[in-house]
Amino acid sequence: MTKWQDRVHEIIFEAETPAGKAFDVALLVCIVASVVTVLFESVASVRSRYGDVLRAIEWAFTLLFTVEYLLRLASVGKPLRYAFSFFGIVDLLAIIPTYLSIFIGGAQSLIVIRALRLLRVFRVLKLVHFVGEARMLRTALLASLRKITVFLGTVLTIVLIVGALIYLIEGEESGFTSIPQGIYWAIVTLTTVGYGDITPQTIPGKVLASTVMILGYGIIAVPTGIVTVELANVRRMSITTRACPQCGVGGHGTDAGYCKHCGARL
Numbered sequence: 209m210t211k212w213q214d215r216v217h218e219i220i221f222e223a224e225t226p227a228g229k230a231f232d233v234a235l236l237v238c239i240v241a242s243v244v245t246v247l248f249e250s251v252a253s254v255r256s257r258y259g260d261v262l263r264a265i266e267w268a269f270t271l272l273f274t275v276e277y278l279l280r281l282a283s284v285g286k287p288l289r290y291a292f293s294f295f296g297i298v299d300l301l302a303i304i305p306t307y308l309s310i311f312i313g314g315a316q317s318l319i320v321i322r323a324l325r326l327l328r329v330f331r332v333l334k335l336v337h338f339v340g341e342a343r344m345l346r347t348a349l350l351a352s353l354r355k356i357t358v359f360l361g362t363v364l365t366i367v368l369i370v371g372a373l374i375y376l377i378e379g380e381e382s383g384f385t386s387i388p389q390g391i392y393w394a395i396v397t398l399t400t401v402g403y404g405d406i407t408p409q410t411i412p413g414k415v416l417a418s419t420v421m422i423l424g425y426g427i428i429a430v431p432t433g434i435v436t437v438e439l440a441n442v443r444r445m446s447i448t449t450r451a452c453p454q455c456g457v458g459g460h461g462t463d464a465g466y467c468k469h470c471g472a473r474l
Contacts, residue, residue: 214453216283220276221451235276242269243323270306277303289455289470348438355434363398363427370394370420374413382409398424 222228242265248254249262277299281287290296371391378384383406384393393406397420408417454472466473 213283216279217451217453220280220283221453238269238272239323242266242273245269266306270303273299273303284452285454285472286470293455293469344439348435348441351438351441352431352434356431359430359434366423367391367394367398370398370416374408374416377416378408378410378413382407382413394420397421398427400424400428 218225219227219231245262245265249259249266255262280290280296280299284290291300368391371389371394372387373390374393375384375387375390378390384390389406396403397417400421408414452467452470452472452474455467455470464474
C-alpha cells in the first residue's frame with residue numbers, strides 16, 4: 209500500500225486517531241441528516257412545498273457517500289473483501305437507492321438503511337466493550353441455533369396439530385374455513401398476539417384456545433432461556449477498534465496479530 213492509501217485508511221477506518229475520530233463524527237452527522245431528509249420527504253405537505261430542496265440535499269449526500277465508499281475501496285489492500293463485508297454491503301446499499309430513483313419511482317425511500325451505518329458510533333465513542341458484548345451475543349446465538357431450531361420444529365408441530373383440531377371442532381360456521389386458517393389462528397393464539405379476527409364459538413373450541421394460551425406463556429420463555437444459558441457459557445473477549453488494512457474489517461482482539469477474516473498482518 210502507498211503512503212496516501214495508508215493515510216486515507218487511517219482517517220476512514222481508524223477511530224483511535226484525532227483525524228479518524230473527526231471523520232467518523234462528521235460522517236455520522238451526515239448520515240443522520242440524510243435520514244432526516246428522507247423522513248421529511250415522505251411527508252406529503254413538506255414534500256409539496258420543499259420537494260426540490262430536499263431532493264437536491266439528498267443528491268448532495270449521495271454524491272458525498274459515493275466518494276467516501278470509493279475511498280474506502282481504494283484504501284484497503286483487498287477491496288473485494290471489504291465490499292462483501294457487512295459494512296461494505298451497507299455502504300453500497302446506502303447509495304444505490306438514490307440512483308435507482310432515476311428509473312424507479314419511490315426507491316429513494318429505501319435510503320433509510322443508512323441508519324445502519326450509525327453502528328459506527330461504537331468506534332467513534334470508543335465503546336469497545338459494546339463490540340465485545342455484540343460478539344458475545346453473536347457467539348451465544350450461534351451456539352443456540354441447533355437448540356432453537358429443534359424448539360421451532362416442536363412449535364411448528366404443535367400449531368399444525370392445534371390448527372387441525374380447531375378446524376375439526378369449530379368448522380366453517382365459526383370462520384375456520386380450512387386447516388391453514390386454523391394454523392394461522394393457532395400461531396396468533398400461541399404467541400399471545402390475539403388479533404381477534406377469528407375466535408372459537410363452541411365450548412370445546414374455547415377450552416382448546418385456553419390451553420393454547422397458557423401453553424404460549426411457557427413457550428415464549430424457552431428461547432430466552434436457551435440464549436441466556438449460552439451467554440453464561442461464553443467467555444468474554446477483549447476487543448479493539450483496529451481495522452484490517454487489507455479488508456477493512458474491525459473488531460479484533462487486543463492480542464491479535466493477524467486479521468481473523470483475511471489473515472493479513474495487523
